[in-house]
Amino acid sequence: MANKFYAVRFLGVLGLVALAQAQTFTTLYNFCSASGCTDGYQSYAGVVRDPTGNIYGTTYSGGISGMGVVYEVSNAGVETVLHSFSGAPSDGAYPEAPLIRDSAGNLYGTTVSGGAGGGQGGGGTVFKIDTAGKETLLHNFTGNGSDGCEPLQGLVLDKAGTLYGTTSYCGAYGAGTIFKLDKSDNETVLHSFEGGSSDGGNPEYGHLILDTAGNLYGVALGGGSNGQGVVYKLNIRSGSFAVLHSFGGGTDGCWPYGSVTRDKAGNLYGITWACGSSSNYEGTIWKVSTSGQETILHNFSYSFSDGCYPYAGVTLDSKGNLYGVTSGCGANNWGALYKLSATGRFVLLHSFDYWIGADPIGEVLRTTTGTLFGTSFEGGANAGACDQQYGCGTVWSYEPKAIADRPGRRD
Numbered sequence: 001m002a003n004k005f006y007a008v009r010f011l012g013v014l015g016l017v018a019l020a021q022a023q024t025f026t027t028l029y030n031f032c033s034a035s036g037c038t039d040g041y042q043s044y045a046g047v048v049r050d051p052t053g054n055i056y057g058t059t060y061s062g063g064i065s066g067m068g069v070v071y072e073v074s075n076a077g078v079e080t081v082l083h084s085f086s087g088a089p090s091d092g093a094y095p096e097a098p099l100i101r102d103s104a105g106n107l108y109g110t111t112v113s114g115g116a117g118g119g120q121g122g123g124g125t126v127f128k129i130d131t132a133g134k135e136t137l138l139h140n141f142t143g144n145g146s147d148g149c150e151p152l153q154g155l156v157l158d159k160a161g162t163l164y165g166t167t168s169y170c171g172a173y174g175a176g177t178i179f180k181l182d183k184s185d186n187e188t189v190l191h192s193f194e195g196g197s198s199d200g201g202n203p204e205y206g207h208l209i210l211d212t213a214g215n216l217y218g219v220a221l222g223g224g225s226n227g228q229g230v231v232y233k234l235n236i237r238s239g240s241f242a243v244l245h246s247f248g249g250g251t252d253g254c255w256p257y258g259s260v261t262r263d264k265a266g267n268l269y270g271i272t273w274a275c276g277s278s279s280n281y282e283g284t285i286w287k288v289s290t291s292g293q294e295t296i297l298h299n300f301s302y303s304f305s306d307g308c309y310p311y312a313g314v315t316l317d318s319k320g321n322l323y324g325v326t327s328g329c330g331a332n333n334w335g336a337l338y339k340l341s342a343t344g345r346f347v348l349l350h351s352f353d354y355w356i357g358a359d360p361i362g363e364v365l366r367t368t369t370g371t372l373f374g375t376s377f378e379g380g381a382n383a384g385a386c387d388q389q390y391g392c393g394t395v396w397s398y399e400p401k402a403i404a405d406r407p408g409r410r411d
Helices: 006-021 400-405
Strands: 025-030 055-059 069-073 079-084 107-111 125-129 135-140 163-167 177-181 187-192 215-220 230-235 241-246 268-272 284-288 294-299 322-326 336-340 346-351 372-376 394-398
Touching: none
Parallel strands: none
Antiparallel strands: 025 394, 055 069, 069 079, 107 125, 125 135, 163 177, 177 187, 215 230, 230 241, 268 284, 284 294, 322 336, 336 346, 372 394
């Protein structure tokens, strides 16, 4: 969090920027609005939305036991805590991953710890919250070897009701697993990451994606031929695992976090947290083709007009534009919301700041009308209420008309 306030010398300029942005960026909810922060705080994850516009997500901290919550924020900005986690052995604790929602309105997610397995703290869980707000633990990770532990990523659901996800640690080699959980809650480990030159290891943030042919795609923070992380593919029917690209560091990028997204042609898109061609190696946005060819689409730079150090993957629209957030840089050095056009033009849509949300880590949700939704890990109106130096975090939205507020800029 060093250098967070170096932009104070530029308040005159930044005030003009904030004025333009205020017309389109809205803080929907400030965490720690409830006494004792029972409403939760510090969200690592993005959000999901139901057909009526209600938003659902998780916080890592807060709640009745201080171990995080599952929440709903209504169209009117009213938050309801659907579940407060209470920890091992009967509940999960500290969710970092986004939720998914099925057609009946049930929510599914993971917790990093808690549950009945893995010793006193638990090895983590997979949980379900039904439409009545009742929680069911679908799986307790044992953390004792091949089962995996500490699921830092979320889930993906197929048409048959099978859940797929990853763990970041444990497994046969200690570097995490890819697993499935069938409708009867039976877990099967599909792949144990080795973390070596021909495999990945320790996937974090975001979630897997699944195509219609039964292939899962994701990134892992470690492993690969250069030890800098990989993009991978796993066929759920045959069990075949393939590294599609090994990051090389330097101009190639290193340490991919979050989810990947896939276009109609099968190309994959994502981010690396660091490396790239910028002088301080602040990360990249990349594309990997179906043949495994990587193209760097953008190098983040440490400047007021760019973002840096992204943890969140990118969101793709029907025109080929990519949207995402970075945890740092922007005009206030508290992170940035950006768009990368299909032609490769980078647009800084919003600079986060201390009072309206800072350090966004979760991925951006985009609706069919183009509105963007997300969370910030820190900042917001209730700084200090959660005993955090940098604030408690927020849920926010952004309307695409923001681009028109800047003279001479076309999109």
